[in-house]
Amino acid sequence: MNEELVAALAAAVGLPLPADRLPEVAASLEAQIAAGGGSTADELEGVEPATMFDPRFER
């Protein structure tokens, strides 16, 4: 994860990211991606995400 890529991503999603924050954000983002959200894709095959949607109009 390099700073140029992070800067481009930030610009694409409309996140104002000053240049002096790029090193910290790049390092943290790389660490988060490396952590992989917990388990690997192989380990999670067949496991559904814990998301839900309530279809009722009145809540």
Place this chain on the structure above:
Amino acid sequence: MNAPWELGLAEAARLIEAGELAPSELVSSVLERIDEVEPLLHAFVSVDGEGALRTARAQDSAPGGPLRGIPVAIKDIFDVAGFPTRCGSDAYADVPAASADAAAVARLRAAGAVVVGKTTTHELACGVYTPPTRNQWDLERSAGGSSGGSGAAVAAGAALGAIGSDTGGSIRIPASHCGIVGVKPTYDLISRAGALVLSWSLDHVGPLTRSVEDAVLLLSVLAGVQLSSDGDVSGLRVGVLRDAPFSPFEPDVGTALDDAVAILAAAGVAVDDVAVPALDRSLSAEFAIVAAEAASYHEARLARAADRIGDGVRGLLEVGLLLPSSIYLRAQRTRRALQQSVADAFDEHRLDALVAPTVPAAAQRVEQLEYELGGAAEPVIEALVRTTAPFNLVSMPTVAVPTGIGAGGMPGSVQIAARPFEERTALRLARTIERAAPPLGRPRGLEAARVNPV
């Protein structure tokens, strides 16, 4: 005779109901206590002494609900009508006063509780320090976070109970640090309406109190169900979690866990070590979910006022906004896998509950960034959250209960986690530990400052 602020919440409620204590007498005493300890603890962002006294006086001669005249404090991420909800952040410094109470606050008031003030939170409910709040057991240490003000206030008698939020331990960490009881109920048992969001899927609302009995009363009102911690625990089966992510931990923490296990065993509970290795994946899943959801919630604010958010929290939000959706969804799928692993362990061992260290170390010093655990340096936030987050991810009702004072002079704590919606089981087991654990005694931080301690 003890001052009214020293009373437990349930005991005070009984005295008021019996006509032996006036709400205004109790609220006055708590307000005096706030004046006494607040210069040292910095637990409140605002105190509504005048409003609290007015409300209490109106209750002196009127019947009321189960919390009639009980002074409570509200973490400053919940809306309280007439007061701004500043969430511990400059980014919220200019918000107008809330026009209505958050659902949890409304429940408390409808039961007769008197809001004495709003308590500090780590910025945006995202952190474990809650500056400038201090810990009554050692004023150089943190009260924990993010519900640090609620923990510090209740521990010192500056409120008889408080509410907080727990997304990855934010009720249980302050409870452990401050030597009080903290309950993270089952997900959605208590409404989150009118509260700041950190993570839609992981936020839990719950009480902080000085005893399990007090927690039962507050939780019953907040959830709208009648709970209890009464009942025999003999015959229950409890699994002890000692492996990662609950280890490594400080020696005092191991002693606290052993003491709690011995108490449960003496009460007839079948206690045995169990292993749920999958829980070691919790921290990565927790951080990915919180980063992504918090960033989404704050996206507009981040675009227009990022420079008003502290660097630590701002960094998490920035990363969360850039995190690939594949990582977020992998974390949500990991969560489901963790839930299945825990359910399997409950079935395999015929468990009623789990017991684990609430946190792996005593309260950090306010400037401390790392613990030394297991021969390695570990960031404080990772250490504290790795033991609490598993029960947010699986959303089991979890009660943090004090176990006594450790050799290092700070309170110890274990957490009891039961099956979803089995709050009663966790509360019963916590009450059993509480009854047999040595009393915490007088908080040396306030003692040293020559303030009358709890």
